[in-house]
Amino acid sequence: MKIVALIFIIIWVFLLAVREKINLKVYFGAFGILRTKIGLNVIDKLGKYKFWRKIGYISIPICVLLGGYALFNIINMSIKLISGELPKSAGKPIIFLFGSVIPILPGIIALTIAITAHELFHGVIARSFNINVKSSGILLMLGFPLGFFVELDEKFKTTEKKVRAAIASAGPMANLILCVISLPLMYLSYSIPSEIVVIKTYEPASKYLKSGDIILRINDYNIKSIADFKNFAKEIKPNKVYRIEVLRGNKVISYNIKSSNEGKLGLLVSPSGSLAFLINTLYWSYLFNLLLALFNLLPAFPLDGFYVFSSIPEIFKSIRLYKFGNFLEVIVNEKTLRSISLLIWWIILGAIIYSMW
Structure with missing residues (x-):
């Protein structure tokens, strides 16, 4: 493990040396965004099938329900954290748990799969709505690839809210699908003969x-x-x-x-050995995909949940429930959601600071 870590640190030092030439953006010295054109052809080929639009639209109500659950859960956990019902460690960001609670290599593989699937599905659904993907890229931490991301065309910001919600729902739905797949695979792995x-x-x-x-x-x-x-x-x-x-x-x-x-x-x-590694990877894949889906569905800008929730009034109007849609527009609008966003980010920041105090 130490040799693997050393190799990636050497790679990171090399990337830092040539960052201007390869367009690597570095944050806090340890994290980087490397923009490329990798995967764009795959996204274009997959995105040409219009059935992805239906999947995007079907995902919206599921994501609204999960987003509401995520909001309730984060408020409930924050109250329990402050009251002492939960230990302070419960408020720590996941990145601080690597190497102690989370095994490093299985954890990184699981997180990479979760982030990559999330971003890939955003790109595929966007292309099905004829919205271009400007670039793709790799998220790096000390040279280790954490995942794949896509950067959408400016058209995404001006398209109708229902379409934005369908695209935003795609990432969390991909994570939910992987979550549902990972759990039974993990339980099936328990029956594999092993010491x-x-x-x-x-x-x-x-x-x-x-x-x-x-x-x-x-x-x-x-x-x-x-x-x-x-x-x-x-x-x-x-x-x-x-x-x-x-x-x-x-x-x-x-x-x-x-x-x-x-x-x-x-x-x-x-x-023993490889089976323990497999079970660990499947377990953390299940957990990371679930957490990534729920976190991204919080109605907080710039998370996916913000675009999902802001589309609710328009969706009701599109099915001819105009009065109810107009009523919801008074409650669920961008101004209200931005206020909720501020509250959510303060709760998250407060929980992190409290857990480190």
Whole structure:
């Protein structure tokens, strides 16, 4: 991991040296935006199919509901953060959790997939409405590509609100689709045969087992996958003796371990090698796609949710509910949404500052 990090830092130093020639915009010394034409042909080819418009329009009501949930959730979490119901760490930006809570490589891969899919779908839906994509590009952090982005033509700002909402909804919908795909794939991965390795032990297992032990059998139940272990763990009774057979080095050892009063053996386990990496990547892909979708659907400028919510009155008018549309226009308009935007950004900034205090 250190070698990989060093390679990307060397790449970053090189990019910084030639940033004027390659049109690299650098922010805070560690982040960069590299504008290119990469992927524009793919976006053009995909965007020529007009069925994308229907997908964009169908996405709007789904995104309105999710945006409302996201707004309620961020207010609720902020109240709980201040009241002490949530730990301060809950307000920290995700970037600060890499390396501690979030494993670095699986986390970066999952985040890259989420950002790239989000931006790619914005571009495809925009092209289906004949709005050009001026440029594409790569988001970088110390030389590591964080994701792909698209820059839309100025026409996006002047097109009708319903079209803007369809384009804005595309990114979060892409994330929701990936979120729905990632979760079942992760659970299916639990059944893949693998060595089950002890990562950490607690009472009562800590007296007998060590990190690195491979669990072979519990009583007469063979442990061949993480699903096997989880299924057996559900059946553990309080204060009952279990015979656990492990492979330690080249030696098979058996221990009789009495479960705790809570019905626990005190074991933290993981599948070995590449399977653990796959499960980690799928888990963080599920979580990042969900969080990215919800965050972007907040009705705060310049997030996608701002354009989605500002289109609501126009959408009701387009289905001939003129009176209701006019009523909503008094409540949900750009002036109101910009005030809400300010409130949301202050809540987010306040939560971050409070979590660091």
